[in-house]
Amino acid sequence: MPRIYVHPLPVRIWHWANAFGFVALIATGVQIRYIELVHVMSFKTAVNLHNGIGWILVGNFFLWLLFYLFTDKIRVYHPELSPVKHFRASFRQLQYYGYGIFKGEPNPHHLSVYQKFNALQSMTYQIIMLLLVPLQFVTGILLWDLKRFSYWVDLFGGVRVVDTVHVLLFIFFTGFIFVHPYLASLGHTPSAHFKAMITGYEEVDEEPVPQAPAK
Amino acid sequence: MNALRRLRAGAATAAVLLMLATMPPVPAHAADRLSEDDRKCLACHAQEGITKTFEKGDTLALRVDGEQFARSIHAPLGCAACHSEVDLKSHPGGGTRFDTAREFAVAQAGACRQCHEEVFKQHQGSIHALRLGEGNPVAPTCAGCHGSHSVSPKTAYQTCVTCHAAALAEHRGWLPNAESHHEVVSCAACHAPAALRMVDLRLYDRTARTWVAEKEGQPWFEKLARSIDADGNGLDAAELRSLLKAINPEGTAVPKTLRGRIELRAGVEAHRLSEKSKALKACDNCHREGAEPFQNVAVSVTGPDGRPRRHTAQKQVLGSALAVESLPEFYAIGGTRSTFLDVLFLIALLGGIAFPAGHMTVRWLYRKFFA
Numbered sequence: 001m002p003r004i005y006v007h008p009l010p011v012r013i014w015h016w017a018n019a020f021g022f023v024a025l026i027a028t029g030v031q032i033r034y035i036e037l038v039h040v041m042s043f044k045t046a047v048n049l050h051n052g053i054g055w056i057l058v059g060n061f062f063l064w065l066l067f068y069l070f071t072d073k074i075r076v077y078h079p080e081l082s083p084v085k086h087f088r089a090s091f092r093q094l095q096y097y098g099y100g101i102f103k104g105e106p107n108p109h110h111l112s113v114y115q116k117f118n119a120l121q122s123m124t125y126q127i128i129m130l131l132l133v134p135l136q137f138v139t140g141i142l143l144w145d146l147k148r149f150s151y152w153v154d155l156f157g158g159v160r161v162v163d164t165v166h167v168l169l170f171i172f173f174t175g176f177i178f179v180h181p182y183l184a185s186l187g188h189t190p191s192a193h194f195k196a197m198i199t200g201y202e203e204v205d206e207e208p209v210p211q212a213p214a215k
Numbered sequence: 216m217n218a219l220r221r222l223r224a225g226a227a228t229a230a231v232l233l234m235l236a237t238m239p240p241v242p243a244h245a246a247d248r249l250s251e252d253d254r255k256c257l258a259c260h261a262q263e264g265i266t267k268t269f270e271k272g273d274t275l276a277l278r279v280d281g282e283q284f285a286r287s288i289h290a291p292l293g294c295a296a297c298h299s300e301v302d303l304k305s306h307p308g309g310g311t312r313f314d315t316a317r318e319f320a321v322a323q324a325g326a327c328r329q330c331h332e333e334v335f336k337q338h339q340g341s342i343h344a345l346r347l348g349e350g351n352p353v354a355p356t357c358a359g360c361h362g363s364h365s366v367s368p369k370t371a372y373q374t375c376v377t378c379h380a381a382a383l384a385e386h387r388g389w390l391p392n393a394e395s396h397h398e399v400v401s402c403a404a405c406h407a408p409a410a411l412r413m414v415d416l417r418l419y420d421r422t423a424r425t426w427v428a429e430k431e432g433q434p435w436f437e438k439l440a441r442s443i444d445a446d447g448n449g450l451d452a453a454e455l456r457s458l459l460k461a462i463n464p465e466g467t468a469v470p471k472t473l474r475g476r477i478e479l480r481a482g483v484e485a486h487r488l489s490e491k492s493k494a495l496k497a498c499d500n501c502h503r504e505g506a507e508p509f510q511n512v513a514v515s516v517t518g519p520d521g522r523p524r525r526h527t528a529q530k531q532v533l534g535s536a537l538a539v540e541s542l543p544e545f546y547a548i549g550g551t552r553s554t555f556l557d558v559l560f561l562i563a564l565l566g567g568i569a570f571p572a573g574h575m576t577v578r579w580l581y582r583k584f585f586a
Contacts, residue, residue: 043499146395147394175566
């Protein structure tokens with residue numbers, strides 16, 4: 001099968017660090033929040049691990065951000081400006097996941113270097129990467145040192161508001177961490193997308209059409 | 216030597232008589248409320264530089280700030296209540312003689328015991344009592360923590376850091392968010408491990424940056440709390456919100472908020488301080504659901520004497536969804552966990568597992584029966 005290079009090395013490093021880091025943050029988060037149910041380590045160890053991994057992922061986020069800001073690959077995150085086109089494509093994608101895939105229909109999204117996300121992914125990842133992940137990091141940093149950031153905690157509306165936002169996002173990412181690998185297994189083989197995130201190359205049905213880089 | 220003492224005593228007596236004769240006006244304000252006898256004592260003891268010299272040569276300042284004493288919690292008792300050994304006929308100069316100021320301070324604790332026997336029982340066996348018994352020269356006497364003539368309800372933290380100034384730096388070495396812990400957990404909550412704890416939700420004025428205090432003769436908090444907690448079973452989450460709405464009427468620019476602190480249920484138990492090695496250090500003493508300090512909750516304002524005026528609240532107020540609005544400034548991992556968020560977490564967890572499992576099952580069924 002023809003192959004195209006869709007996941008550059010910095011993106012792959014960011015992705016796997018983020019993936020394992022988020023699993024570790026969720027695991028330590030569960031231990032911190034539900035210590036009477038999950039007691040793998042002491043509360044303090046869980047908090048210190050959670051904080052340490054959190055800081056690594058904050059740095060990792062900037063690897064992702066700077067890579068996309070300073071390369072033309074940012075085009076993969078460019079939104080579809082026509083709402084009609086966007087929602088039509090999203091609906092087609094939903095139809096595929098909700099029905100077409102069962103009947104063996106082909107995926108309506110055709111992968112290319114600058115369009116590696118389908119319409120649903122495009123919208124979801126913009127929200128996740130530009131809103132939810134930064135918000136999770138900001139609230140986490142505020143909770144890491146409440147006294148030092150007391151001005152910002154007050155601006156948020158108080159420590160409970162900060163924590164509630166942090167926990168709501170933790171709940172969202174807990175659901176996401178199960179659904180994301182499953183959706184990633186829906187390539188032309190169950191392991192195709194996983195291999196692609198290791199090698200950088202996705203296998204495609206037809207010979208790729210060369211695309212002009214951003215001007 | 217005896218002649219010298221007699222001379223000193225005579226001179227001091229003459230000085231007392233002279234001062235009584237030319238008694239200066241007692242300072243206005245709070246000191247005006249003191250009794251005639253107390254004002255006579257202050258006629259000398261309010262003077263700068265008045266000291267007592269002990270047998271071994273060390274001295275003790277005898278000056279009493281009349282204003283401070285008048286504002287202290289012991290002012291209504293008067294000087295004689297604690298200094299009953301003073302016989303005005305032979306004063307100054309009479310009474311028991313002490314070798315050192317320290318010896319005098321230790322003995323003077325007996326005056327406290329006259330009224331505070333229960334406190335002494337709690338204090339027995341504490342680390343401070345132990346050190347005092349060993350003769351440690353810096354072990355605190357009653358006055359060491361509470362002051363002598365300015366006794367007033369202080370927060371335990373202010374009291375403790377007077378001697379334990381390095382406490383915060385030491386806690387920073389092992390305790391995450393040490394500053395926040397020092398702000399919201401009273402020292403005794405961890406250092407008196409046998410005592411029972413509670414959550415005190417104290418009303419805070421964010422404009423004045425201080426705790427809300429009732430004025431003398433104008434109590435309002437308990438009456439308001441009782442009127443809202445009509446069934447008398449403690450404020451529930453909705454009643455707590457109503458209380459805050461009553462305190463902060465519509466249009467209040469900077470509303471007063473409730474700030475939570477972990478305190479001891481009975482303040483007297485703060486005297487049961489243990490050795491440092493026995494202090495509570497395990498985080499899950501507080502940071503788990505159902506933790507002991509979160510089983511008793513009170514809402515309070517500061518009374519005119521500095522003591523809290525409390526009204527009971529139901530423990531569920533801490534984890535209620537309404538707490539985001541009512542208690543935005545109080546949160547403790549585990550202890551104030553929200554049931555609503557727990558349910559959402561369960562839904563996300565089960566949904567996260569159910570979606571792939573369900574989707575996979577439908578794909579398999581389609582392949583098996585319709586392919």
